[in-house]
Amino acid sequence: MSENKTPVLEVIDLGIDFGGLTAVNDFSLKVFNEEIVGLIGPNGAGKTTVFNMLTKVYQPSRGSIKFLGQDTAKMTVVDMNKAGVARTFQNIRLFSNLSVIDNVKIGMHNSISYNNADAIFRIKKFHDEESRIQNEAMELLKIFELDDKAEIIAGNLPYGAQRRLEIARAMATKPKLLLLDEPAAGMNPQETQELMTMIRFVRDHFKIAVLLIEHDMKLVMGICERITVLNYGMMLAEGTPEEIQANPHVIKAYLGE
Amino acid sequence: MKTENNFFKKLFAKNYRSRTISFLIIIVGYIAVEALMMSGNLSSMFQSLLVPVTCYIVAAIGLNLNVGVSGELNLGQAGFMCIGAFSGVCVSGALAPFISNGIVRLLLAIIVGAALAALFGMIIGIPVLKLQGDYLAIVTLAFGEIIKSLINNMYIGFDSEGFQFSFVENKLHLGPGGKALISGPMGATGTERISTFMIGVLLILAALFIVYNLMYSRSGRAIMACRDNRIAAESVGIHVANTKMLAFVVSASLAGAAGALYGLNYSTLVPSKFGFNLSILILVYVVLGGLGNMTGTIISTIVLVLLPELLRGLADYRMIIYAVILIITMILTNNDTFKGWIAKLKNSLSFKKQPKEAEAHE
Amino acid sequence: MAFLSYLINGLSLGSVYAIIALGYTMVYGIAKMLNFAHGDIMMVGAYVAFFALTSFGIPVIPSVLLSMLATTVLGVVIERLAYKPLRHATSLSVLITAIGVSYFLQNGAQLLWSSSTKVFPAIISNGSVKLFGGELQISYLTLVTIVVCIAVMVCLTLFINKTKTGMAMRACSEDKGAATLMGINVNMIISITFAIGSGIAAIAAVLLCATYPTLSPTLGSMPGIKAFTAAVFGGIGSIPGAFLGGLMLGVIEILAKAYVSTQLSDAIVFAVLIIVLLIKPTGLLGRKLSEKV
Numbered sequence: 068m069s070e071n072k073t074p075v076l077e078v079i080d081l082g083i084d085f086g087g088l089t090a091v092n093d094f095s096l097k098v099f100n101e102e103i104v105g106l107i108g109p110n111g112a113g114k115t116t117v118f119n120m121l122t123k124v125y126q127p128s129r130g131s132i133k134f135l136g137q138d139t140a141k142m143t144v145v146d147m148n149k150a151g152v153a154r155t156f157q158n159i160r161l162f163s164n165l166s167v168i169d170n171v172k173i174g175m176h177n178s179i180s181y182n183n184a185d186a187i188f189r190i191k192k193f194h195d196e197e198s199r200i201q202n203e204a205m206e207l208l209k210i211f212e213l214d215d216k217a218e219i220i221a222g223n224l225p226y227g228a229q230r231r232l233e234i235a236r237a238m239a240t241k242p243k244l245l246l247l248d249e250p251a252a253g254m255n256p257q258e259t260q261e262l263m264t265m266i267r268f269v270r271d272h273f274k275i276a277v278l279l280i281e282h283d284m285k286l287v288m289g290i291c292e293r294i295t296v297l298n299y300g301m302m303l304a305e306g307t308p309e310e311i312q313a314n315p316h317v318i319k320a321y322l323g324e
Numbered sequence: 325m326k327t328e329n330n331f332f333k334k335l336f337a338k339n340y341r342s343r344t345i346s347f348l349i350i351i352v353g354y355i356a357v358e359a360l361m362m363s364g365n366l367s368s369m370f371q372s373l374l375v376p377v378t379c380y381i382v383a384a385i386g387l388n389l390n391v392g393v394s395g396e397l398n399l400g401q402a403g404f405m406c407i408g409a410f411s412g413v414c415v416s417g418a419l420a421p422f423i424s425n426g427i428v429r430l431l432l433a434i435i436v437g438a439a440l441a442a443l444f445g446m447i448i449g450i451p452v453l454k455l456q457g458d459y460l461a462i463v464t465l466a467f468g469e470i471i472k473s474l475i476n477n478m479y480i481g482f483d484s485e486g487f488q489f490s491f492v493e494n495k496l497h498l499g500p501g502g503k504a505l506i507s508g509p510m511g512a513t514g515t516e517r518i519s520t521f522m523i524g525v526l527l528i529l530a531a532l533f534i535v536y537n538l539m540y541s542r543s544g545r546a547i548m549a550c551r552d553n554r555i556a557a558e559s560v561g562i563h564v565a566n567t568k569m570l571a572f573v574v575s576a577s578l579a580g581a582a583g584a585l586y587g588l589n590y591s592t593l594v595p596s597k598f599g600f601n602l603s604i605l606i607l608v609y610v611v612l613g614g615l616g617n618m619t620g621t622i623i624s625t626i627v628l629v630l631l632p633e634l635l636r637g638l639a640d641y642r643m644i645i646y647a648v649i650l651i652i653t654m655i656l657t658n659n660d661t662f663k664g665w666i667a668k669l670k671n672s673l674s675f676k677k678q679p680k681e682a683e684a685h686e
Numbered sequence: 687m688a689f690l691s692y693l694i695n696g697l698s699l700g701s702v703y704a705i706i707a708l709g710y711t712m713v714y715g716i717a718k719m720l721n722f723a724h725g726d727i728m729m730v731g732a733y734v735a736f737f738a739l740t741s742f743g744i745p746v747i748p749s750v751l752l753s754m755l756a757t758t759v760l761g762v763v764i765e766r767l768a769y770k771p772l773r774h775a776t777s778l779s780v781l782i783t784a785i786g787v788s789y790f791l792q793n794g795a796q797l798l799w800s801s802s803t804k805v806f807p808a809i810i811s812n813g814s815v816k817l818f819g820g821e822l823q824i825s826y827l828t829l830v831t832i833v834v835c836i837a838v839m840v841c842l843t844l845f846i847n848k849t850k851t852g853m854a855m856r857a858c859s860e861d862k863g864a865a866t867l868m869g870i871n872v873n874m875i876i877s878i879t880f881a882i883g884s885g886i887a888a889i890a891a892v893l894l895c896a897t898y899p900t901l902s903p904t905l906g907s908m909p910g911i912k913a914f915t916a917a918v919f920g921g922i923g924s925i926p927g928a929f930l931g932g933l934m935l936g937v938i939e940i941l942a943k944a945y946v947s948t949q950l951s952d953a954i955v956f957a958v959l960i961i962v963l964l965i966k967p968t969g970l971l972g973r974k975l976s977e978k979v
Contacts (some may be wrong), residue, residue: 080554115979122559124979148561156979162557173549175559183570186541187534193541225486240560378948397778451964458720463963465911466956473953492947600911604785611782620752621831622928643793650786651768658775 073136074099075244075276076121081130083120090116091300094130096243096278103270103277105291107284107311109320113300114280115157118246122154123147132235135243149177151243155233156278163222166212167232168220171204174239204239211235211265212265212271227258231265238269245269247279251286261282263290286314296320326391338651343536346619353626365559373629378524379405379586381625384609385531385618386578391607393539394571395551396453397461401606402578408437408583409446410475413512416588417505418482418682426518434527435569437442441580444471445573453568475595480506489604511594512587513583519589531578532618538574547571612653687821692944693937698828698897698935700837705890706913707920707928708842709883715859715923719777722784723764725910731757731888732806732895733799733904739807746809753888761884762877776952788907796904806873806899809892831893838886839929846925851878859923881962912939913950915959921972930970935959 076098083091098104101175106114118126121132123144132139134150142150153174162170180198181193208214211231213242216224222234230250237245250266251259263286270277281287287294288308296303296311298320304311336344357374360366383405390398410431413611419429448467455463479490483502490496496504506512538544546567549557587593587616609628613620631649637644706728713721725865732757738749768787772780814825857865858875866872869898894909912935920931935955942954962970 106629124559144423144558145561145563150558154559156556156559160559162556164552165545165548169545169548171556172560173545175550175558176542176546181542183538183541183543186543187537189537194597197541236556236560293870391778397781451960455963455967457921459918459963459967459969461720462915463960466915466959468955469911470953470960473950473956477947477949492949512890570806600907606786608782611778615778640797644790644797647789647793648787650789651783654772654775654779655768655785658772658779 072099074131074133075102075135076278077133077136078121079131079133081120081127081132083116083125083128089300091120091297092129092225094297094300094302096295098186098278100243100276101270101274102293103266103279103291105287105294106278106280106297107282107287107294108297108303112297114297115248116300117297118248118280121147121246122152148240148242151241152246153237153240153244154244154246155230155237155248157248157252158230159226159233161221161229161232162234163220165221167221167224168201168204168217170210170232170236171207172200174236175200175203176240178239178241202267207235207239210238210259210268225251227255230254233261234265234269235238238273240274244276244278247277247281249280249282251281251283259286262286266290285286340615342619343532345612346532346536346622349619349622350525350528354522357521360434366501369633373633374521375519375524375589376586377626377629378521379582379589380530380606380609380629381528381584381620381622382524382582384613384621384625385528385535386575386582387546387606388610388613388616388618388621389535389571389578390575391610392617393544393551394547394568394575396568396572398464398572398575399461399600399603399607400448400464400466400471401575401579402598402600402602403464403468403471404445404579405583405586405602406468406471406475406595407441408434408580409587409593409598410442410478410480410506410512410583411580412584412587412593413515413593414435414480414487414505415519415584416484416516417503418487420516426516427520427523429519430520430523430585433583433588435522435524437584437587441583442573442577445576446569448576449569449572453565453572457475463598465603468598468600470613472595472598475598476509477505478506478507479504498628509594509596511592511597515588515591515593517589517591519585523584527581528622531581534574535578535618538570543567543570543571544564582665608650612650620658687818688944690822691824692940694822694824694828694832696934696937698831698936699940700916700933701831702890702894702897702932703909703913703916703935704835704929704932705838706909707888707916707932708838708886708925709724709890710914710917711920711925711928712842712855712883714881716855717765717769718916719769719780720784721769721883722781722881722910722914723787723791724905725908725913726788727757727761727884727906727953728887728904728909729795729903730760730791731891732901733795735798735888735892735895736804736901736951739809743836750795750889752893753892754885757888757891758881758885759933761880763885765877765880770876783968790886790905792907799903801903806901808899810894810963811844815879818864827893827896832896834889834893835932836930839925842882842886842925845882849873855879859867871933915956918969919959919962921969924969924971924973927969927971932971 070317074097076205078094078096081091081094082089094117106117109113116125120127123142133153139147162173179196181196185193205214205217208217211234213228213232213235216228224232234247251262254262266277267290290306294311295305296317303320304314304317334340383401387398388403390396415433415436416429419432423429429472452460452463460558476490479494479496481488481496481498481502481504483499485499488496488498494508498504546562549562550564550567609625610621612628613624632642635645638645706724710721710724713719731753735749735753738744738752744922745831764787768783769780772783810827810830814823815829816823846855854870854875856872857868857870862872913932916931916935917928919935920927938958939951939955946954
């Protein structure tokens, strides 16, 4: 976490307006490699909007996003993923009619090297690549404890497993930065505990940075090294979990006057 | 001996079962029809349906890739068949003096028909695939009608100087030995009928081969991903427009190939045959057979083409009965009680299958 | 002056499209389905009016009312028997069912009334209004068509905006679940929507047959597709959109026939539709729906 390293993600004065209303303004953030950063704030503070700007689902109105030192102004959602940003969604977005393993294999789409003609004529390269991603997908599923459910239709998974599958699918794109939008929502305390272990393991094993939105303070304070607080689209505070917990502005925003 | 065993096991393994069954249906069907024909047990009316049915199956397999697998409602499949049919007629007509072998000309016509339809699919796909849902449906309908209308106003002839075109009015001045290939609303007349049932069957097998191998590959998964959740597909780096385009173009080219086969099966063919009603007819085959289910498409096409003929004894009532069967099938297949019965029936039939793990939502 | 005359003829044809399109769009707005049988319901209305006028010698207005009654009942019965069981089915299943209903009506009409064409009697006297010293002639029929269309549109708008049922309809089109919680009988509202949509289709049928007096069982299909196009053109689900779309479609069609080519007029109509949708993907007055991420 040394400050002289170049950050994986560097956001400067980011802002977005929707029909004249400013949803997020002057948002700045740095995320360094192998760091877990939390983005918290009351409902409607603009956290998901920040994620949508970081992944270019929304084009920001102002400010800049640098990823791995590269300006992303002209990049699309697809470009951002190819560059190394992967995400999950607050309202789970799985390919719910497809099997669990196919969900992960779809995440590997851009790492597969055969083309359509190879696939139609089933040349050796096709079979080699398919068996490679089959193995890689199973390995990923093992990490997220989904390997025994590989052939189940994703939409039939229980809620907690769906959240884990979304992370597995995001990881299949081999990202440098993983954005998790309320990964513990709807999970019971035990599942949340397991999720924390998984997130830490993923960070250590794949050596990536994680930025997460979460309401579960136990999770946020438990695994985040740094936290940024957002309120009414503005940054309220920034610091270590201890600093945030002691910050009077944050307490006021969460508890009211 | 052991390898052979493995081979058969593989044919009926999870990913392969459906395609093995569809290939089997086609091959067994072909042998049965040939046997019936040789023994003289096939009425001329059924014989006349053989080639059209193969055309419909190929076009429907293509449409199922577009509507079932890719999830975009396409109401213009007949337009692509129209392109294939009339380009096929032109190719065959122009090549007749040079290539006497009908099969070779037919194959060339099919290739050209498929290629031209694919090209138009690509041109049309760029604007169309930007739209969603019912808007996309109406634009495909509109393109289908435009294509029909344009060919309805097209005059193409062939003489020693090559192809001659004219539009809206017939201004063709063909040299000696020249031949008018398309004459506006009169369509193609005097076409040499070179389509054969065997080529139709081979075309179905080729279509199945292409579509199945695409479906169970990187692109097939991407197509289904875009259908299930567009935003999530983009978030994992899938270019949604290109992916949908692939399904659309393959679908169009199969319709083009089917159209070429269809066009060369009749001595006269009018463009108005390829209107909205034909698009709908093929869509009905696809939906009744099951979205994304190619075996179902094949069965439903055969059944629905034969049904009005089998109902011929009922004379005037046959089309009404056909309509009622269509409505009742739709209502039943969407009825939970009925679906429960079918599931039970399936379970009791597939004794070999392992019980599927089904986990309820929490 | 010729242009003005074409324009008025276009508005007249467009009025017919607009009335059919209103039925399409209302049903779509509330039941969220494309009722492909709508044109065929109109066809039945044309036949009922035809027999009322010719076989039974009933005067024009009661004939039209009788025809409206017939299509209203038909629309409600179709909805109850064929569409209601599919309330929770995929839109594609509903579409295929609607196509089945369309086949049923066309072939039923053929069985009942034979496929040979019939000639619709003249219902409006042949005279015309002369303007600019006789340079511009507008037939009474054209005037009546346009006036009736405007009247239908005004009545429908008033009904939807001012009555309790109209408010319930708007609520259903926004959110059926919430409407149910507010005590609205959604099934009843859908039936009413089909009733109104089908009822006004009979008006369109009579106006259409007064202009193009050939009756056949397939009479509804092309105007049906055109009206569907008009509804999408204006933004499907939007009532002013259907009105505007219908009128514009009629004008474009007549102008294309007059200035470009009769054979190509349909192609031009559809090409304009495509261009409009490319510029405004939800039609002229359609609402933009964006998905929340």
